[in-house]
Amino acid sequence: MTDTNQTEARGTPLVSPLSASLGFADIITEIGAGAAAREREHRLPHEEIASLKARGFGALRLPADAGGHGATLGELFVVARDVAAADSNVAHAFRNHLWQVEAALGHREHPFHAHVIELTGQRKTVGLSFTETDAVAAGARPSKVLTRLEWDEIRQAYIGSGDKVYATGNLYNDAFVGVAVESRDGRTVQYVLERSEGVSDHDDWQGFGQRLTSSGTATFRGVAVPPAHVYPPDPPRPDEAAPWGFTFHQVYLTNCIAGIARRVALDAVEVLRARGRNFYHGEADHPTGEPVLQALLGRIRAYAASVEAIADRAVAALQRAADARGTSDEYRATLAATFAAAEAKVVIDDLAPQIANWLIDLGSGSVVSRASALDRHWRNIKVIASHNPRLYKERLLGQNALSGQLPPTGAFF
CATH class of the missing domain: 1.20.140.10 (Butyryl-CoA Dehydrogenase, subunit A, domain 3)
Structure with a gap:
């Protein structure tokens, strides 16, 4: 019996053959080795997430000519489970980005989603700045993130502000997407906001688990969104389309x-x-x-x-x-x-x-x-x-x- 068979006979290894073939074995193993220490020290996994991004974990589903690995959806979940076995905080932090990529792949002809794919191909990750409800505060009402984008003639850009609570992974993300009403025509629009001055994240998540996912509060204060990064909404789904999209x-x-x-x-x-x-x-x-x-x-x-x-x-x-x-x-x-x-x-x-x-x-x-x-x-x-x-x-x-x-x-x- 070979050494490989011996290993397989002893149960599922930390890293799957697929992750190894895609070049993630060393990163995932290293993430797993440091997980307990990060937990004890409450050390956010910035370096670990940066290494995964640089290797293309966030771009697994993109075709090779778009900067990705051309993985199937099932293969994405195989690699993501390996990452979760190493450190579930790291895997969880990528969820919103990976969902956004999945949505973009289904509508890549739309300029909003094409922008998301472009950023992902550059090995960047995209977070969310949609509506959130702060259920912790007594009597809290739903709060909007960037409810309105106000046009600024001097800066020739839209300006928006807002807060997003439970912003899982946003501390590690390079850009954010959401919907808002733009002030000039009163239209509901989609936007892509790259990290810049006015965007800050707070590691104030108080959960007793998943402590390192950066699920705290993301704040947007007077952030500028170029008009080229403001897009019309997606067209309505056809009546025959399946309504379960999440x-x-x-x-x-x-x-x-x-x-x-x-x-x-x-x-x-x-x-x-x-x-x-x-x-x-x-x-x-x-x-x-x-x-x-x-x-x-x-x-x-x-x-x-x-x-x-x-x-x-x-x-x-x-x-x-x-x-x-x-x-x-x-x-x-x-x-x-x-x-x-x-x-x-x-x-x-x-x-x-x-x-x-x-x-x-x-x-x-x-x-x-x-x-x-x-x-x-x-x-x-x-x-x-x-x-x-x-x-x-x-x-x-x-x-x-x-x-x-x-x-x-x-x-x-």
Whole structure:
């Protein structure tokens, strides 16, 4: 048996063969090696994200002649899961950009989306500056980001201001997109705003997990948007088009959790090997020979593999929906992907925290030190899972089975 087969026989490695073939293996491995230290020190992964951008992670889906890797949607999720296994904060920080690229690829003839593709091909990432609601503040009302773009004759540019809370990844992004009303004609427009004076980000996210995603507040104060970067809105979708256009978001987050589950399984092996002594009432001299611990390690491995398989099912359904875009099969395939995403979330949101719990059981008191930062896995899973709670997914799945109820069409389901 070769060394390669030995490695494969011991479970899923951190980095997939696909990521290795695309040249990401060294970066992903390095990101994974420093994840616990960054968590302990609350050190934002600027360098790590910059390395991924420079290597073209944000441009995976672009064709080679546009500066990308020409990856399929399914391949994007493979690499993204590897990144999440290394550090889920890093993978999560790219979600809004990757969704924006996906939207642009579907409408690349529109100048707004062409601009996004151009920036992405330059190895830049694009964040969001859409409407946000600050649900933390008592009695808060929805707040608009750059609600209006006021024309400035002297600067010959539009000027806008606003705040965006929960601006995931914006601290790491090079540009931002959104919609606003421009003052001269009162039209609703789309804009692309590159990072400049007047744009600032605050690492004030108070979540107990995913602490390094830069999900704090992004502020825009008197920022200038050149008229060449203000565009008409997208044309209305045809009546026959599938109305579920935001399944990517949910599958991406579930895919991140699958990556964490893989990391838990890998860490579990190291935790058991590192234990120096067994309990006096155990049956082996060393924990690695303890039958109950071997069985728990096997359970962690099996459940983590199952989580990845369920995520793969949702990714495959999303790939089929992407392949069907613009065809007579689009509606059916997109609806199927939405249900597959909901089914995956319901199961994975239940299983993944339990897998992280078992890691602590496996290591016992030897792994509860903050130095190991192993508690981050459970915390990160729960925070990612809190996006669009599974309770509503469960109800929909039951309603659909009983009466054919269709999913909501908004972005936050």
